[in-house]
Amino acid sequence: MPDPAPIIVVKDISKTFDIPGRPPVHALRHVTNHVDKGEVLVVIGPSGSGKSTFLRALNGLQPVDSGSIVIDGVELTDPKTDLNRLRQGVGMVFQHFNLFQHKTALENITMPQMVVLKRPQGEAEEIGNRLLKRVGIGDKGGSYPSELSGGQQQRVAIARSLAMTPKVMLFDEATSALDPETVGGVLELMKDLAADGTTMVVVTHEMGFAREAADRVTFMDEGAIIEEGIPESIFDNPQHDRTKLFLSQII
Amino acid sequence: MIDVILSTMPFLLEGLWMTFKISLITIFFGSLIGTVVGMLRTLDYALITYPLGAYIHALRGTPFLIHLYFVYFMLPATGISWLQLEAFPAAVIALSLYTSTYVAEIVRGAIEAVPRGQSEAARSTGMTALQTMWYVVLPQAMKLMIPPMGGVYVIIIKGTSIVSVIGIAELVRAGEHATQRHPRELMLIYGMTAMMYFAYCYPVLRLARWAEAKFGSVRLPS
Numbered sequence: 001m002p003d004p005a006p007i008i009v010v011k012d013i014s015k016t017f018d019i020p021g022r023p024p025v026h027a028l029r030h031v032t033n034h035v036d037k038g039e040v041l042v043v044i045g046p047s048g049s050g051k052s053t054f055l056r057a058l059n060g061l062q063p064v065d066s067g068s069i070v071i072d073g074v075e076l077t078d079p080k081t082d083l084n085r086l087r088q089g090v091g092m093v094f095q096h097f098n099l100f101q102h103k104t105a106l107e108n109i110t111m112p113q114m115v116v117l118k119r120p121q122g123e124a125e126e127i128g129n130r131l132l133k134r135v136g137i138g139d140k141g142g143s144y145p146s147e148l149s150g151g152q153q154q155r156v157a158i159a160r161s162l163a164m165t166p167k168v169m170l171f172d173e174a175t176s177a178l179d180p181e182t183v184g185g186v187l188e189l190m191k192d193l194a195a196d197g198t199t200m201v202v203v204t205h206e207m208g209f210a211r212e213a214a215d216r217v218t219f220m221d222e223g224a225i226i227e228e229g230i231p232e233s234i235f236d237n238p239q240h241d242r243t244k245l246f247l248s249q250i251i
Numbered sequence: 252m253i254d255v256i257l258s259t260m261p262f263l264l265e266g267l268w269m270t271f272k273i274s275l276i277t278i279f280f281g282s283l284i285g286t287v288v289g290m291l292r293t294l295d296y297a298l299i300t301y302p303l304g305a306y307i308h309a310l311r312g313t314p315f316l317i318h319l320y321f322v323y324f325m326l327p328a329t330g331i332s333w334l335q336l337e338a339f340p341a342a343v344i345a346l347s348l349y350t351s352t353y354v355a356e357i358v359r360g361a362i363e364a365v366p367r368g369q370s371e372a373a374r375s376t377g378m379t380a381l382q383t384m385w386y387v388v389l390p391q392a393m394k395l396m397i398p399p400m401g402g403v404y405v406i407i408i409k410g411t412s413i414v415s416v417i418g419i420a421e422l423v424r425a426g427e428h429a430t431q432r433h434p435r436e437l438m439l440i441y442g443m444t445a446m447m448y449f450a451y452c453y454p455v456l457r458l459a460r461w462a463e464a465k466f467g468s469v470r471l472p473s
């Protein structure tokens with residue numbers, strides 16, 4: 001059961017992309033949300049609805065125009081906040097893995113620990129090897145990203161984030177770029193993490209995962225939250241036409 | 252013919268030594284300045300990138316000879332004592348600045364060719380912008396820089412001959428002197444001069460090739 005102490009509090013954030021010569025894009029419109037400790041929030045919505053922008057706002061990769069974001073008591077949107085320090089506590093897993101191409105799988109996990117947390121190499125490697133086992137590729141530590149399958153690379157990326165012992169993990173379409181046969185394994189791993197009590201915000205098109213692993217589902221469209229609730233109410237009894245339309249298209 | 256070779260050889264070697272010195276010092280400082288300028292140009296601050304862009308375009312859009320005259324003849328005309336430069340430092344300064352503009356564009360191009368996702372992943376683990384540059388972006392950009400850098404170095408080595416116009420006895424100048432003493436051996440003397448350039452430049456090209464192979468061509472994610 002999620003502990004009802006919010007670890008992420010998002011209040012009324014908006015973000016407009018203004019590219020000269022093009023109409024402005026309202027990627028986020030007055031979005032308010034929160035994530036409790038141990039909660040799994042799944043964000044769904046059509047392409048371009050602002051899901052990635054929302055997720056990237058949560059670790060400051062995407063600054064917002066207005067509104068406030070508080071992560072574990074620290075206001076991210078306060079210009080005085082040390083974003084580097086805050087990001088140590090917020091793990092992020094990307095659609096395209098983004099493993100450091102010049103580093104082995106193990107080095108991908110040890111390098112941030114050593115550089116950011118100043119852990120000694122021995123300790124970082126011990127943690128790295130343990131996490132590689134946990135994500136199911138204990139024998140791949142010496143491989144370079146180019147030698148790994150997409151599914152294996154994404155496991156390394158998850159391990160890299162976990163090594164920083166984050167308070168929250170963000171997943172942006174973590175399985176969208178994977179071959180169909182490797183999707184299931186990575187989703188299983190994410191369910192394991194959820195079952196272990198990891199606080200997670202997950203953007204995904206995998207409705208099976210959302211139904212099974214989510215404590216709460218948020219549906220976004222055109223930069224706004226249209227509707228949200230427990231998976232059963234969103235999937236079995238959607239209230240808004242746009243939610244119904246989206247669900248009918250995706251299933 | 253042998254006696255011509257023997258008598259001009261020491262002379263030419265002295266010129267080669269001068270070419271070697273000037274080009275090495277130039278490559279060192281040009282690369283240093285160029286790397287810093289190139290890295291700064293990738294930042295998002297117009298206050299930094301605009302002046303640096305102007306610097307690069309001003310130097311690249313004008314002939315090197317003008318830069319050399321500027322440093323050697325015009326700066327001393329200001330009357331400021333520390334701007335009264337000897338030929339050698341003047342040549343090295345002008346050449347280094349010129350070289351830095353080419354190095355800067357190579358460095359910037361290579362840094363920008365490293366996919367954004369690499370630095371986003373680094374930043375999201377809490378690494379600072381500087382740590383990200385040092386541990387993630389530069390090592391990958393380096394591999395992209397090596398081949399074009401070798402090319403620039405060779406152009407600079409050959410280009411140093413132009414500093415003879417302010418009286419520096421580098422290799423081409425030494426060859427000219429030798430032809431004045433042996434006016435009928437033009438072919439031989441210029442042939443020797445060319446061979447010496449080749450003996451210097453070829454290993455540089457091989458070295459760049461070797462470095463490229465050793466560090467591997469990077470496989471960048473799509």
Ligand SMILES: Nc1ncnc2c1ncn2[C@@H]1O[C@H](COP(=O)(O)OP(=O)(O)O)[C@@H](O)[C@H]1O
Pocket residue numbers: 017019025026027045046047048049050051052053054
């Ligand atoms: N860096 C950017 N510059 C300009 N427009 C952007 C940028 N990032 C996102 N957008 C636009 O904002 C909207 C929302 O994008 P995004 O958050 O990526 O949607 P989603 O992840 O739901 O597909 C889209 O219209 C997209 O084109």
Ligand SMILES: [Mg+2]
Pocket residue numbers: 051052053173
């Ligand atoms: Mg997206």
